[in-house]
Amino acid sequence: EDQVTQSPEALRLQEGESSSLNCSYTVSGLRGLFWYRQDPGKGPEFLFTLYSAGEEKEKERLKATLTKKESFLHITAPKPEDSATYLCALSTGNTGKLIFGQGTTLQVKP
Amino acid sequence: DVKVTQSSRYLVKRTGEKVFLECVQDMDHENMFWYRQDPGLGLRLIYFSYDVKMKEKGDIPEGYSVSREKKERFSLILESASTNQTSMYLCASSPQGGGANVLTFGAGSRLTVL
Numbered sequence: 332e333d334q335v336t337q338s339p340e341a342l343r344l345q346e347g348e349s350s351s352l353n354c355s356y357t358v359s360g361l362r363g364l365f366w367y368r369q370d371p372g373k374g375p376e377f378l379f380t381l382y383s384a385g386e387e388k389e390k391e392r393l394k395a396t397l398t399k400k401e402s403f404l405h406i407t408a409p410k411p412e413d414s415a416t417y418l419c420a421l422s423t424g425n426t427g428k429l430i431f432g433q434g435t436t437l438q439v440k441p
Numbered sequence: 442d443v444k445v446t447q448s449s450r451y452l453v454k455r456t457g458e459k460v461f462l463e464c465v466q467d468m469d470h471e472n473m474f475w476y477r478q479d480p481g482l483g484l485r486l487i488y489f490s491y492d493v494k495m496k497e498k499g500d501i502p503e504g505y506s507v508s509r510e511k512k513e514r515f516s517l518i519l520e521s522a523s524t525n526q527t528s529m530y531l532c533a534s535s536p537q538g539g540g541a542n543v544l545t546f547g548a549g550s551r552l553t554v555l
Contacts, residue, residue, distance in 0.1 A: 418484070422541045
């Protein structure tokens with residue numbers, strides 16, 4: 332069964348304190364691994380898609396990496412505005428539907 | 442700017458009422474999805490549609506139905522609302538094909554069933 336597990340559930344950082352969020356997955360055939368950001372009371376907002384092991388993508392203070400079993404979202408020198416829930420999701424077939432992890436809620440304190 | 446619009450941000454309904462959640466996208470996307478989001482459970486797929494008048498069950502379709510009469514509109518229907526359907530409902534759309542297309546989400550509809 333295709334499955335996505337994110338850890339930790341919650342993460343508190345001081346401003347400037349770098350860290351990583353983990354997304355572990357088991358899948359029969361990976362079409363793409365997605366990262367989304369979700370602010371309270373809003374819908375998820377797309378960040379990255381990774382397609383194959385070894386791939387990396389960056390956007391401002393965020394960098395996403397992919398192995399055959401895991402993806403990491405590295406946050407370098409975070410700011411309070413990076414506080415949000417980060418969601419990892421898999422696409423495994425031709426339908427376009429995504430399987431989501433439970434999310435990691437990040438709080439960055441000034 | 443691409444958009445998925447959910448007509449109601451907050452709804453309060455009573456047990457047994459029929460509830461309609463409406464979603465409209467302006468991107469000419471073929472695929473549309475309904476998810477629900479609950480604390481500790483993440484996003485779970487209720488139904489999706491890859492074409493007008495077509496629908497497919499997701500992981501938790503029980504108690505729900507959908508309608509897609511026009512390409513841009515995808516409605517979620519709760520025939521007889523129950524308290525365990527209190528949740529955040531998220532609509533999304535994506536272009537056809539490939540299996541790895543980005544889903545664009547609406548802002549969500551928070552439903553409370555009393």
